Amino acid sequence: MQREKIPVNICLKISYDGTGFAGFQMQAGSLLTVQGVLEKALGRLYKQPVRVAAAGRTDAGVHALEQVVSYRAPFDIPVDRLPRAINSLLPAEVVVWRAEEKPEEFHARFCAVKKIYSYTLDRGPFPQIMKRRYTWYYPYDLNIRAMAEGGNRLAGRHDFSAFRAGGSSTGSAVRNLYRVSIDDRAESCLLILKFEGDGFMYKMVRLMVGSLIRIGRGKLEPADLEEALAGRQPGAAGPAAPPQGLCLEKVEY
Amino acid sequence: MQREKIPVNICLKISYDGTGFAGFQMQAGSLLTVQGVLEKALGRLYKQPVRVAAAGRTDAGVHALEQVVSYRAPFDIPVDRLPRAINSLLPAEVVVWRAEEKPEEFHARFCAVKKIYSYTLDRGPFPQIMKRRYTWYYPYDLNIRAMAEGGNRLAGRHDFSAFRAGGSSTGSAVRNLYRVSIDDRAESCLLILKFEGDGFMYKMVRLMVGSLIRIGRGKLEPADLEEALAGRQPGAAGPAAPPQGLCLEKVEY
Numbered sequence: 001m002q003r004e005k006i007p008v009n010i011c012l013k014i015s016y017d018g019t020g021f022a023g024f025q026m027q028a029g030s031l032l033t034v035q036g037v038l039e040k041a042l043g044r045l046y047k048q049p050v051r052v053a054a055a056g057r058t059d060a061g062v063h064a065l066e067q068v069v070s071y072r073a074p075f076d077i078p079v080d081r082l083p084r085a086i087n088s089l090l091p092a093e094v095v096v097w098r099a100e101e102k103p104e105e106f107h108a109r110f111c112a113v114k115k116i117y118s119y120t121l122d123r124g125p126f127p128q129i130m131k132r133r134y135t136w137y138y139p140y141d142l143n144i145r146a147m148a149e150g151g152n153r154l155a156g157r158h159d160f161s162a163f164r165a166g167g168s169s170t171g172s173a174v175r176n177l178y179r180v181s182i183d184d185r186a187e188s189c190l191l192i193l194k195f196e197g198d199g200f201m202y203k204m205v206r207l208m209v210g211s212l213i214r215i216g217r218g219k220l221e222p223a224d225l226e227e228a229l230a231g232r233q234p235g236a237a238g239p240a241a242p243p244q245g246l247c248l249e250k251v252e253y
Numbered sequence: 254m255q256r257e258k259i260p261v262n263i264c265l266k267i268s269y270d271g272t273g274f275a276g277f278q279m280q281a282g283s284l285l286t287v288q289g290v291l292e293k294a295l296g297r298l299y300k301q302p303v304r305v306a307a308a309g310r311t312d313a314g315v316h317a318l319e320q321v322v323s324y325r326a327p328f329d330i331p332v333d334r335l336p337r338a339i340n341s342l343l344p345a346e347v348v349v350w351r352a353e354e355k356p357e358e359f360h361a362r363f364c365a366v367k368k369i370y371s372y373t374l375d376r377g378p379f380p381q382i383m384k385r386r387y388t389w390y391y392p393y394d395l396n397i398r399a400m401a402e403g404g405n406r407l408a409g410r411h412d413f414s415a416f417r418a419g420g421s422s423t424g425s426a427v428r429n430l431y432r433v434s435i436d437d438r439a440e441s442c443l444l445i446l447k448f449e450g451d452g453f454m455y456k457m458v459r460l461m462v463g464s465l466i467r468i469g470r471g472k473l474e475p476a477d478l479e480e481a482l483a484g485r486q487p488g489a490a491g492p493a494a495p496p497q498g499l500c501l502e503k504v505e506y
Binding site for chain 1: 268269270316318336340345346347348349350378379380381382383385386387
């Protein structure tokens with residue numbers, strides 16, 4: 001009896017500089033997307049179309065240090081050789097740094113239990129030239145303690161409709177935000193906000209950053225966030241911080 | 254008696270991402286240079302042509318954290334307001350972060366007594382995505398001790414003709430190289446070479462890096478550098494390391 005040919009389920013860990021991309025997800029038209037260049041590389045490698053699923057569909061201009069994607073490989077290429085083989089077909093802005101074979105039921109998006117995003121502000125007297133693609137230059141005074149207090153009010157299981165971009169898709173906005181932390185690296189003039197949760201809607205992290213910045217500027221009170229959450233009004237929070245400060249740091253399964 | 258109008262001698266400290274520039278120095282044709290965008294900004298600010306002199310005329314693709322330029326200002330604008338006024342007219346890749354008034358005899362290039370360049374290698378298992386514009390990705394084994402020994406042989410007052418690019422301009426190649434140091438930051442997978450000297454010729458640092466890498470790979474002995482120096486043969490050293498790892502760190506007066 002011939003052995004049945006079962007496609008291999010491959011999981012890749014990748015990082016990318018999102019500056020030049022219209023986000024992760026492939027779109028109609030000729031926009032450059034991370035998914036697009038990745039599927040093109042995989043298509044060349046396997047000589048047939050390959051579709052990938054990603055843990056977090058990052059927006060235009062958003063970076064990733066550890067994005068996770070999975071796909072069914074049409075045939076077996078040893079995982080220790082895969083990263084270099086795929087990288088040789090990718091532009092320098094996207095790097096595959098690990099490949100693993102996974103059980104058939106693994107799916108990068110549906111099996112993810114936690115994602116960690118960071119948002120970095122450059123608060124120096126002048127923009128740091130080598131950080132400018134990966135930070136939001138924001139040299140204004142901020143009440144960090146109030147921001148941290150605001151972050152604590154956001155953490156928890158909530159309906160985050162207020163942190164949904166106006167006009168974005170419907171569906172439940174209930175998410176578990178496990179933790180919001182703020183790391184004030186005064187010596188390097190960076191302020192790093194981290195958000196750990198089971199899922200984030202389109203622009204949700206950037207809207208939370210925007211609201212926390214307003215708290216830091218004294219234009220909102222931490223308690224106002226509870227009110228915004230309770231109101232569940234899309235577009236009530238923010239404004240959204242610009243994309244270049246945002247980075248998908250890690251996905252847990 | 255009317256007070257004589259003496260042009261003010263202004264010194265600027267600037268940083269830039271050299272990736273998109275054809276070097277510091279203005280060139281014939283329409284190539285984008287740091288000098289070009291700076292003089293254009295100053296011309297708009299002062300509403301008349303302004304010529305700048307720079308401490309180090311960095312090559313195409315080379316970065317600067319502390320480049321120093323000087324120019325005669327046609328009229329007085331307070332130095333505490335100058336950086337922001339100029340930055341508002343510059344592309345994001347160039348940042349003026351200090352302005353000082355200097356005595357009439359100050360000249361950014363002729364008065365510089367020491368320049369410090371760094372060269373950064375990314376030695377991680379895969380390229381670090383946010384470092385790739387500012388490092389040379391070089392994941393191969395290196396004998397760091399031998400490289401440091403090679404750096405010690407280069408340091409001193411020498412005729413550096415061997416570290417002059419073939420075909421580059423003539424003139425004395427005698428320079429004082431005060432110090433070569435190597436900082437192995439294993440935890441971040443970076444190797445940083447620093448060169449402190451009174452002056453560097455076109456491609457000289459990158460040729461020294463190339464020779465030190467060959468030593469690190471066991472293809473040259475540290476003593477070979479003394480031989481190369483003694484031979485004074487342009488083009489004997491190197492090959493030149495690529496530009497994106499190089500950065501002008503500091504200029505002293």
